[in-house]
Amino acid sequence: MDAADETTPALTTLLLYAGVIFGGLYFLRRWIKGRQFTERMSAKDKVAVVTGASAGIGLETVRELNYRKAKVYMLCRNEDRANEAKRKLVGCDPTRLIFVQCDLSSFESIREAAREITQAEQVIDILINNAGIMFYPKFEKTVDGHEMTWQSNYLGHFLLTELLLPALKRAQHGRIINVSSKLHHKSKKIDLTTVDDKKAFGMMQPYNRSKLANVMHAHELTKRLRKASVHNVTANSLHPGVIDSELSRHLPFVNKPLIRQIAKPITWFFMRTPKDGAQTTLYLALSKHVDGVSGKYFSDCKLEAENPVATDDAACEDLYNYSLEACGLQK
Numbered sequence: 268m269d270a271a272d273e274t275t276p277a278l279t280t281l282l283l284y285a286g287v288i289f290g291g292l293y294f295l296r297r298w299i300k301g302r303q304f305t306e307r308m309s310a311k312d313k314v315a316v317v318t319g320a321s322a323g324i325g326l327e328t329v330r331e332l333n334y335r336k337a338k339v340y341m342l343c344r345n346e347d348r349a350n351e352a353k354r355k356l357v358g359c360d361p362t363r364l365i366f367v368q369c370d371l372s373s374f375e376s377i378r379e380a381a382r383e384i385t386q387a388e389q390v391i392d393i394l395i396n397n398a399g400i401m402f403y404p405k406f407e408k409t410v411d412g413h414e415m416t417w418q419s420n421y422l423g424h425f426l427l428t429e430l431l432l433p434a435l436k437r438a439q440h441g442r443i444i445n446v447s448s449k450l451h452h453k454s455k456k457i458d459l460t461t462v463d464d465k466k467a468f469g470m471m472q473p474y475n476r477s478k479l480a481n482v483m484h485a486h487e488l489t490k491r492l493r494k495a496s497v498h499n500v501t502a503n504s505l506h507p508g509v510i511d512s513e514l515s516r517h518l519p520f521v522n523k524p525l526i527r528q529i530a531k532p533i534t535w536f537f538m539r540t541p542k543d544g545a546q547t548t549l550y551l552a553l554s555k556h557v558d559g560v561s562g563k564y565f566s567d568c569k570l571e572a573e574n575p576v577a578t579d580d581a582a583c584e585d586l587y588n589y590s591l592e593a594c595g596l597q598k
């Protein structure tokens with residue numbers, strides 16, 4: 268018997284196994300990355316405002332909106348971080364990237380940013396409330412006296428949304444998008460009397476609470492807009508997936524450089540990239556499939572069920588009233 272006859276079947280088997288393994292890994296990775304927004308929608312002549320534009324999902328959202336020809340206001344709390352971010356936006360048109368200083372943990376800073384934008388723009392087409400902090404380690408109050416995560420993730424965006432709403436209403440199709448999280452499902456009904464109290468604080472609670480409020484806000488805002496006969500502004504929220512971004516910066520264990528190095532291949536394979544994380548945001552900002560859709564919650568570029576608490580009309584209304592007062596917007 269010839270030696271070649273022995274090796275050929277062995278080689279074929281080996282190649283077959285390798286093919287199956289690599290093919291399997293490829294499709295697993297594709298599945299992990301989630302659905303991508305591939306619709307050929309131009310954002311030419313559109314004005315977009317993105318919070319938390321200096322890193323992660325926000326930065327990738329800015330990149331894609333700019334590629335699609337939108338003018339993008341990058342709201343960042345730190346100018347150095349914003350400049351660093353701009354340098355990463357290779358291939359973007361810098362004349363359509365405008366930095367505006369905005370720290371969501373300060374109502375004054377938000378008001379100043381809104382003033383700057385509305386002085387420059389009559390019309391805003393897209394508002395993306397994306398900035399967020401997670402698992403902030405210590406109980407801390409903002410200059411306005413609210414718990415840090417509650418204001419950074421929720422109240423600050425509430426105020427910004429209210430201040431930019433007149434300009435959004437002037438758009439043909441104004442779209443407000445809230446980057447929430449799947450973790451909002453973990454939150455119990457929000458007790459508005461204790462949100463700023465130390466006894467309601469913990470590693471997890473403020474985050475899922477603030478993210479539930481983002482979803483409730485979309486629900487209530489939709490109701491109010493429709494009641495006021497505004498039909499050209501939509502408001503939706505979403506879960507971006509589990510993304511390898513800087514959001515984990517406050518996690519004590521995960522954030523160690525050594526741990527990050529060791530975990531790198533695992534996170535690289537099993538987590539979504541910030542670009543993947545921007546896909547549902549872009550879908551809600553641009554897709555014609557969501558024209559007129561409002562008050563809903565999305566994940567992976569499709570409709571998902573939200574926490575039932577978020578559709579409790581009375582609770583949503585209560586939250587809205589509370590927020591108007593907390594932001595000094597009482598009418």
Ligand SMILES: NC(=O)c1ccc[n+]([C@@H]2O[C@H](COP(=O)([O-])OP(=O)(O)OC[C@H]3O[C@@H](n4cnc5c(N)ncnc54)[C@H](OP(=O)(O)O)[C@@H]3O)[C@@H](O)[C@H]2O)c1
Nearest residue numbers: 319321322323324370371372398399448509510512513514
């Ligand atoms: N990553 C995930 O797996 C995941 C899952 C579910 C939901 N989300 C949501 O996705 C959104 C984006 O997160 P990410 O993953 O991209 O995180 P990230 O990489 O940490 O980016 C967060 C951004 O928010 C900004 N920011 C934080 N506090 C701010 C404040 N007080 N004022 C202004 N800007 C502030 C940060 O600015 P600096 O650069 O100055 O720090 C940064 O640009 C968040 O709302 C998060 O809750 C993420």
Ligand SMILES: *[C@@H]1O[C@H](CO)[C@@H](O)[C@H](O)[C@H]1NC(C)=O
Nearest residue numbers: 421424425445484485502503
């Ligand atoms: C998003 O959440 C903010 C508060 O974080 C709220 O003011 C706004 O109405 C919400 N909008 C949408 C579209 O969910």
Ligand SMILES: *[C@@H]1O[C@H](CO)[C@@H](O)[C@H](O)[C@H]1NC(C)=O
Nearest residue numbers: 436437438439496497498499
């Ligand atoms: C959007 O609706 C509001 C309220 O009905 C209206 O005042 C505004 O002119 C509309 N904008 C556009 C561009 O259609």
Ligand SMILES: *[C@@H]1O[C@H](CO)[C@@H](O)[C@H](O)[C@H]1NC(C)=O
Nearest residue numbers: 450453454455471472475476
């Ligand atoms: C928030 O979510 C965490 C798990 O992610 C859970 O342990 C905690 O009880 C939740 N907090 C509230 C207030 O629902």
Ligand SMILES: *[C@@H]1O[C@H](CO)[C@@H](O)[C@H](O)[C@H]1NC(C)=O
Nearest residue numbers: 581582583584585586587588
């Ligand atoms: C919210 O405020 C409005 C106007 O002040 C009031 O009519 C309504 O009853 C309030 N809703 C709740 C749930 O308190």
